[in-house]
Amino acid sequence: MIKKKKETKASETHEESLFSKEKIVTAMKGESIHFALGLLMVIFGVYLLLAFTSFFFTGGADQSLLEHPEPGELARTDNQIQNVAGPRGAQLAQFLINGCFGISAYAIVVFLIVAGMSLMKAYQFNLLKWFIGCSIVMIWLSLALAFGVQPFLTDSFIYPGGLHGYNACQWISSQIGMPGMFLLLLVTAVLFALLLTRKTIWVVRKALRPDLSRFKRKGKVQPEATENSGNDAIHPESAETVEEPELRQPEEQQMSSQAVATEEEEKAEEASEDTTARPFEQEEDEEPSYLHSSHSNDTRDARVVELEPTIAEPVASRPTVTVETTSQPSEPSFEISDEIHEDDEMLHGELTQPYNPRLDLEHYQFPTLDLLKNYDDNIPAIDMEEQNANKDRIIKVLRSFGIEISSIKASVGPTITLYEITPAEGVRISKIRNLEDDIALSLSALGIRIIAPIPGKGTIGIEVPNANPHIVPMSSILASRKFQETTFDLPVALGKTITNEVFMVDLAKAPHMLVAGATGQGKSVGLNAIVTSLLYKKHPSELKFVIIDPKKVEFAIYAPIERHFLAKLPDGEDAIITDVTKVVQTLNSLCVEMDTRYDLLRKAGCRNIKEYNQKFINRQLNPEKGHHFLPYIVIIIDEFGDLIMTAGKDVELPICRIAQLARAVGIHAIIATQRPTTNIITGTIKANFPARVAFKVASMMDSRTILDRPGAQQLIGKGDMLYLQGNDPVRVQCAFVDTPEVERIADFISKQQGYPTAFMLPEYVDENSDSGSVADVDMNRLDPLFEEAARLLIYHQQGSTSLIQRKFSIGYNRAGRIMDQLERAGIVGPTNGSKAREVLCMDENDLDMRMKGLKE
C-alpha cells in the first residue's frame, strides 16, 4: 500500500516536472517568437527608413518607371530604379509617401522600430500609446503639410502631405474654409500636446498672458513611483516595468542645488506623463548595483536598499530609506524609515501655480467706501471756550481740596477730552482718586473717569465728556491708512481712541470677545462695526460668519449674504439662527468642525490655521485626503444672556469648548449681552474670553463682571466704550454704522456671484435625540448614489454625512438617507455622537461582496 502511494507520488512529481518543463519550453518559444517578430519589425523599419529617405533624392528619376512600368520591368535584375532600397522600396515609398501620408509616413518607421524594440524586450514601451500617438501625428501632419506646404511645391514630384492629406484637406477646406482649416489644425495640435504633457496648459496660459510667472515648486511626489517602489524592491521583475531613473537617485543627488533639482523635477514630470521606458542598461547604470541583487534563487546575500526620494520639498525632503536584509540563516528584517508625513506630500501634474482660494469667486468685488455714509462735514472744531472753562474748573476744584498741579494738557477726542494733569510735588495720587465724585460734581458732568496714574506716565488723567460729541463714522475708519494697510488676519476696526487714533484689533489674536452694555448704549452698532470691518477686508472664501440672533431682528440684514459669508447647519433653513434648539445644535456642530479641523492640522503637521492654509496654498496638502482651504469662522452671538437663561449648560458647554480650543483652527467667538451678571458671564466664560468690550453698563457690579474693575458705568453711552485686553482698558468711541449702510453693503455683496449654498457646517447628531430607527430604512430602493457614497466613505474611512453631501453636492436629507441605508447594509456603524461613524467595510473587495449580496 505504502509502496503504491510512493509510486503514485513519484509519478505525480515526474508529471509535474514534465509539465513545468513543457511550460518553460512554451514560454521560451513565445519569447523567441516575440524576439524574432520584433527583430523583423526593426529591420523592416530600417529598410523603410532607407527607402523613404532615398525616395526624396531619387523619386523624381524613378517616377515614370514606378508609375508606368513595362510588364516585368521592375522584376528584372537590370532595372533602372535608383532608390537604394530597390524597386520594392521605391514602390513602398511612392505608395506610402505620395499615395498616402506624405512626409509624415515616417511615423510608420518610428512605430515599427518602437514596436520591434518592445517585442525584443530591448526597451519597454506602451505600444498602444505609441500606436495612437504615431497615428495621430501621421494624420495631422499629413493634413498640415497638405495645407501649409503643398501649395508652394506645385512642380515637385513629392506630395508633402500625400494624397490622403491633399484630399482630406481639400474636402475640409471646402466645408469650413481655409481659416477654419487652420483653426482646426491649431486646436487639434494643442489638444494633442495636452494629451502628451500637461505643461501645455502652462505654455498656452503663458502665450495668452506673458506676464504670468510660473509657480516654482520646491518639490513634488511621483505617486506612481511611491506606490510601486515598495513592490519594486521586493519583485525584481517589477524592475522591468516602467522605471524612472530620476526618481531613484542617491541621496546626495537629491540634495544637489535647487537649479538642478528643478530641472530634474521637470524631467521626472515628463517621465511620469510619458510611459516610455528607459533602456534596461540605462537603469542598471543609474541605479545602485545592489538594487537588483535581491530575489534571485539564492537569497543568502540578498540586500535591498531602496531610496525613494518621494518628496523633494525642503521640510519633507528626506527620502524614506528602507534597508531590508535577508540572509541564510535568515536575520530579522531591518527597516530604517525616516518617515515623511503622508500629508506633506506635494501634488504635481497640472498644479503649476499656488492654490488661490479666491478663484471660486474670482470676480468678487469688495464693498466700496461709497456705500457708507460720509459725516465729514459734521466734525466740529475744538471748542476753546469749553476747553478753557473745563481746565479752570479742574484747577479750582483740585485747589479747593488742597491739591496743586504743575501742568495740564488736554487731548480732545470725538466724545471725550482727556485732561492730563501733572500734580505738584508731594501730592499723593490716591488723594486725587478719592476725590473723583467731588470733581465730577463740580464739573457737573456725567461720565467723569479718573485714571490715576495714567499707565506708563507719572500723570493723572481726567476724562470729561465733550459738550458737543461727534460721531466717528465707519467710513472714516475704513478709509484710514491704518485699516487699509493692515496686515491683521481678522482686522476689526472698533473706532477712535481719545487721541483720535484709529483703534483696531486683530480678532485672530483676540481670540474671543465678550461685549456687554446696557440696552441702547451701542452694542448692536458695535457688532455691526465689527462685521462691517471684516466684510471690507475678507473675501468670501476666507471668512464665514455664524450669526446667532435670539432677538430675531438685529441681524436679519445679513441674510442676503448667506451664500457669500454665512455658515449654517446642513438642514438649517435660515442662516441667521434665532431658534434656541438650533443654537445648541449649531454650537455643537461648530465643535465638530473644530475637531475636524484639528484632525486636518494634525495630519498636515501644522500648528495653526495660518500655517495650514499656507501649506494648502503651496499645494503641499492633498485634497484627495480631505484637505481643503479653511476659512476663518466668526461666531457672533447677540443676547447671550437670553440664551443662557433658556438653554443653560447646553449653550455654555460648547461655547466654553470653542473658546478654549478653537483659536488655533480659526474659529473665533464674539458674544454680546445686556446683562453682564455673574450667572451669565460665568468664570469659565470670562477666563476664555480675554478681549472685553464694555459699553455703558447699569452698575459698578456689571462693570466689574465684564472688566474686572469699575469704570464702564461711568461711560456716556452712544458708542462710548472701554476695550480691555490685558491690563489696562482703552477708552474708544465706537465707529458708527447704521442699518441702511449695512443694508447697502449686504446688497452690494449679495448681487455678486456667490457660492451655491451657505457654508455647510458639519452635521451634529444628538446622541440623546430620538432618531428614527435604521430598521425602517427601505433597502429595496437604494439611492442611486448608494454605491458611490459607500466607496467614498471606504476611501476616506470616515462615515460622515457631510462628506457625502459635499462630494455629491446633495442636500442633507438625501445624504442622511444614504447614510441610513449604508448603516443598514452594515457598511458604516451607528451614529457616534459628534464623531463620524465608524466605517465597517475595510476595502472595495469587501464592498463588492456586500453589494452582490444586496443585489441578489
Ligand SMILES: Nc1ncnc2c1ncn2[C@@H]1O[C@H](COP(=O)(O)OP(=O)(O)OP(=O)(O)O)[C@@H](O)[C@H]1O
Ligand atoms: N458708535 C456710536 N456713535 C454714535 N451713536 C451711537 C453709537 N452707537 C450707538 N449709538 C446710538 O445709540 C443708539 C442705540 O444703539 P444700539 O442699537 O447699538 O444699542 P444697543 O446697545 O444694541 O441696544 P439694545 O441692546 O437695546 O439693542 C443708536 O440708535 C444710536 O443712535
